Amino acid sequence: xxxxxxxxxxxxxxxxxxxxxxxxxxxxxxxxxxxxxxxxxxxxxxxxxxxxxxxxxxxxxxxxxxxxxxxxxxxxxxxxxxxxxxxxxxxxxxxxxxxxxxxxxxxxxxxxxxxxxxxxxxxxxxxxxxxxxxxxxxxxxxxxxxxxxxxxxxxxxxxxxxxxxxxx
Amino acid sequence: xxxxxxxxxxxxxxxxxxxxxxxxxxxxxxxxxxxxxxxxxxxxxxxxxxxxxxxxxxxxxxxxxxxxxxxxxxxxxxxxxxxxxxxxxxxxxxxxxxxxxxxxxxxxxxxxxxxxxxxxxxxxxxxxxxxxxxxxxxxxxxxxxxxxxxxxxxxxxxxxxxxxxxxxxxxxxxxxxxxxxxxxxxxxxxxxxxxxxxxxxxxxxxxxxxxxxxxxxxxxxxxxxxxxxxxxxxxxxxxxxxxxxxxxxxxxxxxxxxxxxxxxxxxxxxxxxxxxxxxxxxxxxxxxxxxxxxxxxxxxxxxxxxxxxxxxxxxxxxxxxxxxxxxxxxxxxxxxxxxxxxxxxxxxxxxxxxxxxxxxxxxxxxxxxxxxxxxxxxxxxxxxxxxxxxxxxxxxxxxxxxxxxxxxxxxxxxxxxxxxxxxxxxxxxxxxxxxxxxxxxxxxxxxxxxxxxxxxxxxxxxxxxxxxxxxxxxxxxxxxxxxxxxxxxxxxxxxxxxxxxxxxxxxxxxxxxxxxxxxxxxxxxxxxxxxxxxxxxxxxxxxxxxxxxxxxxxxxxxxxxxxxxxxxxxxxxxxxxxxxxxxxxxxxxxxxxxxxxxxxxxxxxxxxxxxxxxxxxxxxxxxxxxxxxxxxxxxxxxxxxxxxxxxxxxxxxxxxxxxxxxxxxxxxxxxxxxxxxxxxxxxxxxxxxxxxxxxxxxxxxxxxxxxxxxxxxxxxxxxxxxxxxxxxxxxxxxxxxxxxxxxxxxxxxxxxxxxxxxxxxxxxxxxxxxxxxxxxxxxxxxxxxxxxxxxxxxxxxxxxxxxxxxxxxx
Numbered sequence: 001x002x003x004x005x006x007x008x009x010x011x012x013x014x015x016x017x018x019x020x021x022x023x024x025x026x027x028x029x030x031x032x033x034x035x036x037x038x039x040x041x042x043x044x045x046x047x048x049x050x051x052x053x054x055x056x057x058x059x060x061x062x063x064x065x066x067x068x069x070x071x072x073x074x075x076x077x078x079x080x081x082x083x084x085x086x087x088x089x090x091x092x093x094x095x096x097x098x099x100x101x102x103x104x105x106x107x108x109x110x111x112x113x114x115x116x117x118x119x120x121x122x123x124x125x126x127x128x129x130x131x132x133x134x135x136x137x138x139x140x141x142x143x144x145x146x147x148x149x150x151x152x153x154x155x156x157x158x159x160x161x162x163x164x165x166x167x168x
Numbered sequence: 169x170x171x172x173x174x175x176x177x178x179x180x181x182x183x184x185x186x187x188x189x190x191x192x193x194x195x196x197x198x199x200x201x202x203x204x205x206x207x208x209x210x211x212x213x214x215x216x217x218x219x220x221x222x223x224x225x226x227x228x229x230x231x232x233x234x235x236x237x238x239x240x241x242x243x244x245x246x247x248x249x250x251x252x253x254x255x256x257x258x259x260x261x262x263x264x265x266x267x268x269x270x271x272x273x274x275x276x277x278x279x280x281x282x283x284x285x286x287x288x289x290x291x292x293x294x295x296x297x298x299x300x301x302x303x304x305x306x307x308x309x310x311x312x313x314x315x316x317x318x319x320x321x322x323x324x325x326x327x328x329x330x331x332x333x334x335x336x337x338x339x340x341x342x343x344x345x346x347x348x349x350x351x352x353x354x355x356x357x358x359x360x361x362x363x364x365x366x367x368x369x370x371x372x373x374x375x376x377x378x379x380x381x382x383x384x385x386x387x388x389x390x391x392x393x394x395x396x397x398x399x400x401x402x403x404x405x406x407x408x409x410x411x412x413x414x415x416x417x418x419x420x421x422x423x424x425x426x427x428x429x430x431x432x433x434x435x436x437x438x439x440x441x442x443x444x445x446x447x448x449x450x451x452x453x454x455x456x457x458x459x460x461x462x463x464x465x466x467x468x469x470x471x472x473x474x475x476x477x478x479x480x481x482x483x484x485x486x487x488x489x490x491x492x493x494x495x496x497x498x499x500x501x502x503x504x505x506x507x508x509x510x511x512x513x514x515x516x517x518x519x520x521x522x523x524x525x526x527x528x529x530x531x532x533x534x535x536x537x538x539x540x541x542x543x544x545x546x547x548x549x550x551x552x553x554x555x556x557x558x559x560x561x562x563x564x565x566x567x568x569x570x571x572x573x574x575x576x577x578x579x580x581x582x583x584x585x586x587x588x589x590x591x592x593x594x595x596x597x598x599x600x601x602x603x604x605x606x607x608x609x610x611x612x613x614x615x616x617x618x619x620x621x622x623x624x625x626x627x628x629x630x631x632x633x634x635x636x637x638x639x640x641x642x643x644x645x646x647x648x649x650x651x652x653x654x655x656x657x658x659x660x661x662x663x664x665x666x667x668x669x670x671x672x673x674x675x676x677x678x679x680x681x682x683x684x685x686x687x688x689x690x691x692x693x694x695x696x697x698x699x700x701x702x703x704x705x706x707x708x709x710x711x712x713x714x715x716x717x718x719x720x721x722x723x724x725x726x727x728x729x730x731x732x733x734x735x736x737x738x739x740x741x742x743x744x745x746x747x748x749x750x751x752x753x754x755x756x757x758x759x760x761x762x763x764x765x766x767x768x769x770x771x772x773x774x775x776x777x778x779x780x781x782x783x784x785x786x787x788x789x790x791x792x793x794x795x796x797x798x799x800x801x802x803x804x805x806x807x808x809x810x811x812x813x814x815x816x817x818x819x820x821x822x823x824x825x826x827x828x829x830x831x832x833x834x835x836x837x838x839x840x841x842x843x844x845x846x847x848x849x850x851x852x853x854x855x856x857x858x859x860x861x862x863x864x865x866x867x868x869x870x871x872x873x874x875x876x877x878x879x880x881x882x883x884x885x886x887x888x889x890x891x892x893x894x895x896x897x898x899x900x901x902x903x904x905x906x907x908x909x910x911x912x913x914x915x916x917x918x919x920x921x922x923x924x925x926x927x928x929x930x931x932x933x934x935x936x937x938x939x940x941x942x943x944x945x946x947x948x949x950x951x952x953x954x955x956x957x958x959x960x961x962x963x964x965x966x967x968x969x970x971x972x973x974x975x976x977x978x
Contacts, residue, residue, distance in 0.1 A: 044680060044794040047729035048780045056777065056786055056794040061438050063786045063794055065774035094774050 014111055017133075019104035019140060020087055023075045025125075026104065028133070028140045033089045037103045040083035041066075054099055059088065066097040069143075074124035089145060109133035109140060117141070181222050182275055185267070188215045192264050193493040196257055200496075203252035212260070213242040219267065230280045231270050237292040238263045244296055256295050261493070262288055426519070429480055436469075436476045437669055437769035443469045444766070444790035473669065477518065484562040484571065485513030487522050491533055495558060498537040505544050505555040506537055512562035517569050521663055524643045525571065528636040532573040532659050533558065535632070540577030540657055550654065552576065568645075569665060574658040580651035582608040592616055609651055613637045641750060641801070644670065644687040672768045672787070674795065675746060676761030677725045681795045683768055683787055684757075688748045688800045692762060695743040704743070713745060713756050717834070717851035720747065722756040728782065728803060750800035757803065766790065770797060781805070834933040835960070836912060837953060838925035840885045845958040847932070847951065848923060854915040856928055858908045864924070873911065873922060880913065882922040883966055888946035889959060914963060921967055930954075 017028030018037070043055030043066055054068045066086060070077055078084050078101060086097040113134040117126045130144040192215050199208045220235035238260060244250040266288060273281035443466055450462045488510055499506040517525075541547075541556035548554055561572040582605045589595045589611045600608065611617060615634040640647045645663035664670065664687055672683040693715065695704075704713050704722065711722035722745065726733065745756045768787035777783060777796075784799035835847035836856070863873050864882060871882040912923040932953055946965040950957055 042793060044786075044796065046777050046780065046783070046796065047731070048782065049777050053776045056796070058788050058792055058794050061441060061788060063771050063773070063788070065776050067776070096774060096776075 014108055016106055016108045017140065017142065018087070018106055020069075020085075020098075020100035021102040021104060022069045022073065022100050025073070025075075026135075026138050026140050027069065027100065027129075028107070028142045029087065029089060029098075029145060031106060033145055035088045035090055035095060038086045038088065041086055041097075057086065057097055059095075059097070062095070064088065064095055064097050066099055068099045070099070070101075072124075073128060074122055091145065107133075107135065107140065109135060178226060178274065178278075181226060182271055185219055185222070185271060188219065189264050189268055189271075190489050191215060193261070194489060196260055196264070197492045197496050199252055200254065200257050204248075206246065209242065209246040209252075213239065213246045216242055216263075228270070228274065228280050230283075230285060231267065234263060234266060234270075234285050234289060237289045241292050241296050250296070250298055259288070259291050259295055263292070424479070429476075429519075432476050433480060436473050439469055440473055440669060440767060441769055441788050445788075445792050448790040448792075477665070477669075478516075480518050480520070481516035482519045482522055483513055484515045484517055484522070484569070485510070487517075487526055487529060488513055488560060491530070491560070494530065494533060495537065498534060502538060503543065504537060504541055506541055507555050507557050509557060509559040510561075511559065515562040515564060515569055517663070518665060521643055521665075524639065525645070525661060525663060528639045528647070528661065529571060529573065531632070531636050532661075533560075536573060536575040536577065536657070540575040540579075542578055565662070568662045571661040571663070572658055573661075574656060576656040579653040579655055579657055580609050580612070580649070581653045585609055585611055589614070589617065609649065612649075613647070644685055646687070646749070669767050669769055671765050672797065673746065673765050674763040674789070675725070675744075675757075675759040676763060677729060677759055678731050681763060681789065681793075682725070683766070683795050683797045684746065684748065684800070685784075685797065686765060688750050690747040690749050690754070693745040693747060693756070694762075695745070711758075714834075715747065715756070717849075720745075720754055720756045722758055723803065724758045726758075726760065748800050748803075750804060753804055755800065755804050768795075768797070834931065835953070837929040837932050837958065838885065838910070838912065838923075839927040839929050840889060840925050844889055845929070845953065845956050846885055846889065846925065846961055847953060847958045848912060848961040849963060850931060853912055854920075855913040857911045857913055857922075859911045859922075860908050864909065871924075875913070875920070875922070878920070880911075880920050880922045882911065882924050884924045885961070886924075886926075888966070914966070919967060923961070923966065 016031040018031055018034045020027045020029070038059075041057040041059075043057055045055040046053055046065075052067050052071045054066045054071075057064050057066050068077070068084075078099075082101075084099040084101060085103050087100050087103065088095060088097045110133075115132050115134065117129050117132055119126070121129075125141065128144060129141045131142050133140040133142070192212060195208050195212045195215075199205060199212065202208065216235050216239045220232055220239055223229075223231035223235060241250075241256065241260070245252055245256070250256070266283065266285060269283060270280050273279065273283070446462055447466060450458055453459075491510075492508055495506055495508045498504075536558050541558065542550065542552075544554040547556060557574075557576045559572070559574040561570075561574070563570055586595075586600050586603075586608050589608070590597065590600060594611060594614050594617060595603070612633045613636075617633065637647050640661055640663065643663060645661060647659060647661050649657060649659045651657040671686040673686055673689055674681050674683055676682075693713075704711060706712075711724065712719045713722050714720070724733075744759050744762045746759055746762065748755045748757060766789060768789075770785040771787055772778075773783060773786055777786075781802035782799055783796045784802070785797045786794055787797060789795050834850040836850050836853060838846045838848065840846050857875075859873055859875075864871055865873065867879070871884070872879045873882055874880070910925050910928045912925065912928070914921040914923065946962055948960045948962045950959050952958065
């Protein structure tokens, strides 16, 4: 996965990104993908689901899966007492909530500041991000939401294995 | 006329015509038993005439020529110049099938396609010759089976196009309800008379429509001869535009797009959830006015919910309308004589559920004709009427709709089923030996089971009853069957009234609530705090619980959900077991808490959660939180219950052996007379009752009590206990006469028996060594319970005694 070309967005012209803080990273998601950002919601956890699935939230009557971006990127969980934010994004056929530390501003980075994710970044981060923009004072990691969806599916094989292990 | 308008007309025509074709099917089959009915012939003629007119108008020339040929034949028939022979009926039914096929083609491609109609048109023309009767009979002999076979194969497909035709265009929601009465009337009568016709017809040339006599006046249900079904259409409606073809649409009904209904239902579901939430919030407030407002709101929402649900309701006869034809064709195919009875067709069901039970029901009907109902000769030999009866019944029962399919065929022989199951490796001999007859018969619902010794093209292809059960359970229903060899079989499908909003039980596991559809729920068992829960045992790592003497496979919900056992759980806490049923499997689920029930709306899960097989969906509870809905089948398979259940047969045998060395058992402890103690096995006890003394009546030498509308034979324990029997048979005589007596009611399914004691002391459980000391008729021996010598009752002997008593009574 990590070797897939991340050039698509860069060649399409300047793109607006919503930015989010996740641990020490600044994550960017295309603006059109982001439906809304809401404060921490009470969550119902889903036993046996992939580790990244933190639970289900009630979004005005719609049941939305909440995915912890920290766990996804292979980072440590947010301390329990710190509430996370829900970035509700649209995937191809459903809406999911990405749990982030904080929401930042919307940026429109110049195309020439784009670069692929440096090969020294941890593998997990590289596999989920399509590229980086060198902003002033920080680096914006562009989250590849398509791969977000794909990767969860891969991970989703895990619970069944876990289930078998527990049952036996 | 622009394309859109044209398309709309074509769509309308398709919907209209496919409805008319269903009516044609019924009318033609009905005609077979009453070939002289001018009304029916007139109705058929007008339907075909309408089709012809419309197709001509729309430029479907092939359809037009076919319907023209059929119309010509029908006009001869209607005017009484020709007799309706079975060959003619067959040809006309074939016309119906062809028209259906053409309609399907038009729907999908916009054109009629190139089906070869020349042969059929020629047949129709030939059949118009009065003197051709004999010849015509001869040829169809060869032709009919083919035609019927085709029908059999096409029947499901025929169902498809019709329903598909409804989907895009505004479907008939209310309109079909209007013809309801006449429709049922016709098939019921017709079907019950039809059987005679199809089979012998081809073998008795020249004498059309043999056995079934007309005098019975088969259309008694249609009240006013002149008016009933077709009255709405002027007899010779000329070239009507489709809209004029509305025969049944009354001015009081509208056609509504099914999608619109579905979305309305979804919104009402949301409204119910929102209502639940508002109520929960308001409960926490101290505001009288708000309380009242919310109560009112709540009532309105409930009424609205009911109303919207009603709009989606359709009578079951909609589902049945195609069956007379199916039955006729199948009976002909298998050379069987079958009469179809239908009862309760007006019972209503949510349209999505109706759709969902269509296939299972058709399958049951086919099975009954193919496998259950014997050949006429066999039936006669067995002393049954030559014509078998297939009865469909629909009725409401406890918030569910029950659909019954009853045949008076050969019944299901448990021996044969058992042998087949062994042959198919579904069970082993040990398991089979430990199964009750009922359980054995239930094996037919196992995947891979099919008893048809000959694989036919209708049923018995190995996919069978398991699919029926799966399909029914998918919509929250159940299927079971009762069968008496030689007498017949009844299949009973129970389905909820609606799917959209279902009642569910909320259970707790680790601070979270889960919903279990109430359709799966059988009972709840609460084991008290402080005990050591001896009745929960492990068999090879699997948990089982003795529920009234039967081993119930248990799963711990926390364990299944991947939680580690609670540190505080030392096995002495209160235990709640929820007994569930799914897929023919009983399953006990140990949960942390049991909350109440709540109406829930099933919502789909996202891709990440969907893959956990334990969850069927999620819902939003009154407090706004999300709760997962447990999938009972998934739960059972994840917890490997099937293997446990399968393993129970063999371990059951082990347990028996262990039993000889001192099996755990549960007894009801009774006091008889002043101090005699009697233990009776709890296993077969159905109830403990306190009966008023004056309810006990003398009948001959025996005593009886009126109990639940029946006479319950009573046995006074005092009379069978040696030592007491002689001295004082009347415990009431000791001290003050009591006003009531405790009665232990036993039942083994057929017989009931009441044991009269002086006092019910306790229910005890443990290993009791029964010694033969004091054994006598009715008493197995004695044991020691709580330090007292206690007689152990022999239940079988008690039944014997009661039978003797009743024998004397009679």
